[in-house]
Amino acid sequence: MKVLIIGATGYLGPHVVKALEDHHQLLLTDIKPPKENTPHPFQRVDVSSMEQVQRAAEGMDAILNLSVLREHRRIAFDVNALGCYNIMRAAVDHGIRRVINTGPHFTITGPLYEGIDHGITPDVPPHPSTILYALTKSLGQEICRVFSQHHDVYVLDYLFYNFRDPKQVKRGSGGVPFIVSWDDAGEAFRLGLEIELDRLPSRCEIFFICADMPQGKFLNEKTRRVLGFKPKDDLAYLWRRP
Amino acid sequence: MNRRQLLQGAGILLTGGSTLDREAEASSQSERRVLITSGETELAQVIADHLSRDRGVRLTGLTAVPSRFPFTACQLDHDSATDELVQGVEAIVHVAEPPSGAGDREQIDHLTRRTYNLARAAVDAGVDRLLFLSTLELMTGYDEDFLVSERWRPLPTTRPSVLARHLGEYTCREFAREQKLQVIVLRLGKVVKAAAVKGQAADPLWVEEREVAQAVAGALDAKLSDHAQGVGRWRIFNVQSEFPGSRFPVSNAKGALGYRPWFKP
Numbered sequence: 001m002k003v004l005i006i007g008a009t010g011y012l013g014p015h016v017v018k019a020l021e022d023h024h025q026l027l028l029t030d031i032k033p034p035k036e037n038t039p040h041p042f043q044r045v046d047v048s049s050m051e052q053v054q055r056a057a058e059g060m061d062a063i064l065n066l067s068v069l070r071e072h073r074r075i076a077f078d079v080n081a082l083g084c085y086n087i088m089r090a091a092v093d094h095g096i097r098r099v100i101n102t103g104p105h106f107t108i109t110g111p112l113y114e115g116i117d118h119g120i121t122p123d124v125p126p127h128p129s130t131i132l133y134a135l136t137k138s139l140g141q142e143i144c145r146v147f148s149q150h151h152d153v154y155v156l157d158y159l160f161y162n163f164r165d166p167k168q169v170k171r172g173s174g175g176v177p178f179i180v181s182w183d184d185a186g187e188a189f190r191l192g193l194e195i196e197l198d199r200l201p202s203r204c205e206i207f208f209i210c211a212d213m214p215q216g217k218f219l220n221e222k223t224r225r226v227l228g229f230k231p232k233d234d235l236a237y238l239w240r241r242p
Numbered sequence: 243m244n245r246r247q248l249l250q251g252a253g254i255l256l257t258g259g260s261t262l263d264r265e266a267e268a269s270s271q272s273e274r275r276v277l278i279t280s281g282e283t284e285l286a287q288v289i290a291d292h293l294s295r296d297r298g299v300r301l302t303g304l305t306a307v308p309s310r311f312p313f314t315a316c317q318l319d320h321d322s323a324t325d326e327l328v329q330g331v332e333a334i335v336h337v338a339e340p341p342s343g344a345g346d347r348e349q350i351d352h353l354t355r356r357t358y359n360l361a362r363a364a365v366d367a368g369v370d371r372l373l374f375l376s377t378l379e380l381m382t383g384y385d386e387d388f389l390v391s392e393r394w395r396p397l398p399t400t401r402p403s404v405l406a407r408h409l410g411e412y413t414c415r416e417f418a419r420e421q422k423l424q425v426i427v428l429r430l431g432k433v434v435k436a437a438a439v440k441g442q443a444a445d446p447l448w449v450e451e452r453e454v455a456q457a458v459a460g461a462l463d464a465k466l467s468d469h470a471q472g473v474g475r476w477r478i479f480n481v482q483s484e485f486p487g488s489r490f491p492v493s494n495a496k497g498a499l500g501y502r503p504w505f506k507p
Contacts, residue, residue, distance in 0.1 A: 050347065073320040077355035081409070085350060088400075112419070130362070130416045139354055139409050146398050146405060 001025070001193060004060040006047050006087065007067030009034045011163070012102070012185060016066065019186025024193060029056050030067075047083035048075075050090075057090035062098040062193055070133045077136050084140030088147035088155075097153050100192045101144050103137035105161040105178055105218065108206060110134050120218050122159060122206035141206075148203040156192045157206040160185065161218075166233045172242035177215040178208065181233035185209055191227040200226065211235040274298060275330055276462065279318075279360070280337035282307045285375075285433055285451055289335060292455035293462070302327055304341055318356035324363045333371040333462050334364055338410055346402040353410035361414060365422045373461050374414045375454075376429045377407045378447055378482060378490055386446075389491050392429070392478040418476035425475060426461045430454055431482030431490070436505055446489040449482040450505035457481045460499030483507070 001024045007013055008028035020026060021040065028038065029045035045052045047067040057063060065087050069079035084101060091099050106114070110129035113120050128138035144155040161178035163185060169175075180188075188209045207223040211231040223229040274297045280286050281301030290299045290311050299311050306315040316327050328334065340352040357374075364372060381390050383397030398408035411427055418425040431447035433454060457479070466477055479495040482488060483505040495501035 073359070074355065077351065077358070081354055082347060082350055085346065085405075089346075127419060128416060130358075130420055130422065132358075135358070135413065135416055136354075139412060142409065142412055143405065146408070147400055149397075150400050 001061040002059060003027070003062045003064060003193065004056055005029065005064045005066060006045060006053070006056075006083075007065065008042075010066055010068065012160075012182075013066050015182040015186040016064065016189045019183070019190050020193070023190060027056065027060065047086060048078035050086045053083075053086040053090045054093065057087075057094045057096060060094065060096055062100070063087055063091055063096055064100045064102075064189060066102055068102075068137075073132060076132050077139075080133070080136035081139040081143065084143045088144055088151075088153065091153050092147065092151045097197060098156075098193070099144065099153060100156045100158060100189060101141060102158045102160065103141060104133060105159045105208065106131065106134040107137040107141050107157070107159055109159075109218070114217070118215075118217050121222060122157075122208050123222070145204045153203065154197045154200060155204045156200070157204070158188060158192070158209050159206060160209050164235060164238075166235065169235070169238060170242070171237045171240055173238055175238050177213050177217040178210045179213070179235050179238070180210045180231065181235065184211060184229075184231040184233050187232075188223070188227065188229055191229055195227055214239055274332050275300060276333050276335060277302060277328060277331045278335045278337060279303070280339035281309060281311075281313055283337060283339045284435075285339070285454065286335075286337045288451045289337070289455045289458050292452070292459055293335075297462075300331070318359050320359050320362075324359050325366065328360070328363045328367040328369055331364070331367065331369050333373065334360065334369055335373045335375070335458055335462075336360060336414075337375050338407075340403075340406070349402045349406040350409060353406035354413055357410050357413045361417045361423060365417065369423065371424045371426065371462065372414065372417070373458060374410060374425060374427045375458075376411050376427050377404065378429045378431050378480060379404050380408055380411075380429065381480075381490065382447075386489070390480075391491060392480055392494055415476055421475055423475065424466070425477070426464075426466070427476075427478040428454075428457055428461060428481045428495075429478060429490075431488075439507065442507070444485065444487060444507035446487050447482060448488075448505070448507060449503075453483060453501075453503050453505055454481060457495055457499055457501045460495070460501050464499050466498065 003024045004027045009030040026040045028040050028042045045056045069075045108126045110127045112127045128134040148155045162176050208220050210220050214236045276297050277300050278286050281303035293299050301311050301313045302316045316323050340349045380396040384390050414425045417423045431449035434448050436450050480490045480492050484503040485506045
């Protein structure tokens with residue numbers, strides 16, 4: 001499969017590339033080039049530029065959107081919201097039927113969920129809050145959802161919170177109740193590219209990408225059930241007594 | 243002798259109300275200042291005319307235009323200009339009309355980023371109420387024989403003008419959810435001027451521009467309980483003309499806002 005990765009040189013990008021490079025033909029794009037040499041072609045693409053996204057999407061079978069901007073208000077809207085519009089428009093125009101979009105957990109389950117509830121699943125009405133990062137990412141996800149309702153394009157929206165390298169964390173060091181290892185995160189993308197689209201419950205599905213968390217606050221059950229996600233890195237020891 | 247007695251003694255009492263009454267009224271108006279966005283548009287001007295009967299009105303728009311009301315050009319960016327714009331304002335009527343000829347990008351940007359900047363500044367300035375003018379085109383995806391009320395889920399299309407309005411509602415809703423603003427969404431039909439459409443076949447979505455102004459005034463005056471229907475500080479109302487063949491029920495606007503549609507095409 002020819003896979004366009006937008007935001008390929010950010011935090012998550014290199015781990016996704018590592019998980020996919022033996023299985024797919026990758027086109028890496030970002031606003032800055034990779035820090036290390038890569039065998040994969042690279043294009044400079046600003047996701048907020050419709051023209052650049054359209055050009056990069058030519059001939060692709062799938063788009064992964066790993067782009068993110070958290071703080072600057074104008075750029076956050078440009079990247080997180082308009083960027084999704086550009087990607088979805090390009091997907092429709094080029095007949096690309098599979099898009100994996102990404103965002104933080106509070107794209108859907110903002111502070112009003114996290115602060116109060118347990119057993120939180122991704123299939124709830126979005127309450128992102130007015131936090132700039134959360135709201136702009138949520139607007140982007142909503143754009144993806146609306147496009148999927150009107151066009152033959154499937155969106156898998158992967159939500160993350162925190163990443164860890166299991167080799168570098170200490171027993172009992174704790175953390176937020178929604179963590180995944182970099183390797184397992186990459187594996188989720190491989191699964192998302194392999195699943196037959198008609199096996200998805202709808203054309204827009206949201207998934208929590210996290211390990212099995214002992215707190216029972218955020219649940220990865222849907223990711224396991226639908227995508228066959230089996231996180232191999234057990235992070236529960238973060239909360240076990242040293 | 244107080245000031246009223248002094249003025250009465252000097253024969254300054256005017257028919258229909260005293261000087262003091264008028265001073266008090268003027269003072270009251272200045273306390274009830276309303277900011278209207280997209281001041282360049284005809285709809286904003288019609289709303290301003292209507293509201294100016296009993297309120298102080300200010301207009302803002304991306305580009306300055308001649309107006310009989312105070313007008314401040316503002317890009318609604320994240321800056322001090324937007325902060326200053328909302329100082330001393332009781333309520334905002336966010337007409338939120340993108341510049342004419344705006345492309346996809348500009349339409350979405352206008353309804354999301356600029357709306358966010360405006361709402362953020364409003365919260366910081368202590369503005370209590372934000373009226374967001376949206377569109378009933380969000381609801382036309384349902385079968386035409388359904389009586390679609392405000393409780394139904396919006397069905398936006400990917401047409402930028404419709405999608406952008408949906409995203410504007412989405413943005414405002416989070417401010418309401420956090421109890422930072424009382425947000426009233428008026429979903430308007432297709433806004434027309436009665437004289438301009440005289441003799442034309444009626445569109446089931448038509449709403450006359452003066453009806454919109456009346457609904458806006460009602461929404462500014464309405465005492466909406468925070469507990470009404472359990473929806474807190476977030477309310478939505480269908481606003482369109484009411485005539486045989488009109489598409490959406492407006493009974494909630496009539497009940498809660500005193501909306502009285504009169505236009506019969």
